[in-house]
Amino acid sequence: MTARPSEPADSGWSASMNVLGDFIRAQRQLAKMSLREMAAMSNVSNAYLSQVERGLHQPSLKVLQSIADALQLSTDQLLKQAGWSTSAGSDGAGPVAQSTEDAIKADPRLSPEQRTALLGVYRSFVGTA
Amino acid sequence: MTARPSEPADSGWSASMNVLGDFIRAQRQLAKMSLREMAAMSNVSNAYLSQVERGLHQPSLKVLQSIADALQLSTDQLLKQAGWSTSAGSDGAGPVAQSTEDAIKADPRLSPEQRTALLGVYRSFVGTA
DNA sequence: TGCAGATGCTCAGTATGGGTAGCAAGTTCC
DNA sequence: GGAACTTGCTACCCATACTGAGCATCTGCA
Known part of the structure; x- marks a missing residue:
């Protein structure tokens, strides 16, 4: 566990640049949830959650929302972690x-x-x- | 065109509940762009854009951003149109x-x-x- | 020492996103 | 009446998001 087996070669992305996945995992552990618990809450399979957390897959909006819901985060926070610029007004209120x-x-x-x-x-x- | 041939019977979704697609199409026509022009600007195939506008496919974040960019909209606006509640659940006590x-x-x-x-x-x- | 449960992960398969090529209908110009 | 162009749409195909079942490891607990 917590061991990165081999870093799957990857296609262009500099290997361990897995911001979103790490963030999700951190939040999940903070909430003291197992993958299976979170899977049950979000209706996303634990298998896929595992892969998302490890950066092997880029989840869709739908899944992202489910995850945010399970973690009681705003979807925005997750989207920020996923690679999106938000462009408009950088952050402003962003507290x-x-x-x-x-x-x-x-x-x-x-x-x-x-x-x-x-x-x-x-x-x-x-x-x- | 602009005629809905038959409303493809659909699988569960109440047929014309296509908010995002209609919004995109409206914005595109407002900008007086053809599907192919928009495809060129957004690097998304015109075929797929057509399907998104007709509600046959749910675009990914990446595509959504490209579209927003081509239409000169903020990604947030499009995301609002896509079915996302921003919910964040209760918030407050959030982690x-x-x-x-x-x-x-x-x-x-x-x-x-x-x-x-x-x-x-x-x-x-x-x-x- | 076992077994039972929980954990995260992998493998194999299915569904869906998304591209390429090509269609039919409409214009414009000859 | 053509071509030659545009328009939006569809058939086919591949890549990838996502699931279900099962594996390996680590705990308790008898």
Whole structure:
């Protein structure tokens, strides 16, 4: 589990650029759901959910909505994660955004030094040096 | 043309419940474009566009974006026409992470190992060992 | 030590999205 | 009456979204 077997060669997309799938999986685990539970709630087969989370397939709108519903997310949030530009007005109101970086910056339990350190670690991970 | 030959009997969907297709067709004609012109602009085949407009097929996100682009509409407008409720269920209590820890857990840019590591660092800082 | 249940994943098949080629009907020009 | 062009639509085909059944692994629990 959690092991990426081989990265299936892929067709053009730089291998591990699976934003949507990772996001869905993260949200599902956050909600403490198994694939089968989520499958039952969304009427999407657990097999397919697994593949979507691993980035092997690009789900349709219908499935995306079902997933959003099961996870109690807005479809917009999922669509943002799926590769769509939203073009119109970038974000504006877009509140929920909530990046990890922002969360760290806003965390009152961290001292300034700790904050800086944690941000450093995080950035080194995601390559936002 | 513009004549509906026979309403293809249909399979369950109440025949003329084709909101998205009608909208697209209306917008296209408003822009005084032929199917083939629009096909050229959007890189979607005229054949498929025809079927989408007639409600015989449900286009994918990718196609929807291409169409929106050709028609100079925002993708949102088209998505609204496609049957999507934006629902988001109840919202409010929704997950999506409020704490730093949740943000880290939900961050799609982190690998499982990185996530664990970062959480470890964070917890060591705030004493939530 | 077993077994039973849950987990995520894979394999094989079906349904549907989407493209290519070609059709019939309508214009315009000869 | 043609061609030569456009229009929208359809028949055929392939790629991919999606499902169902089953596998392998990891727990409990006797």
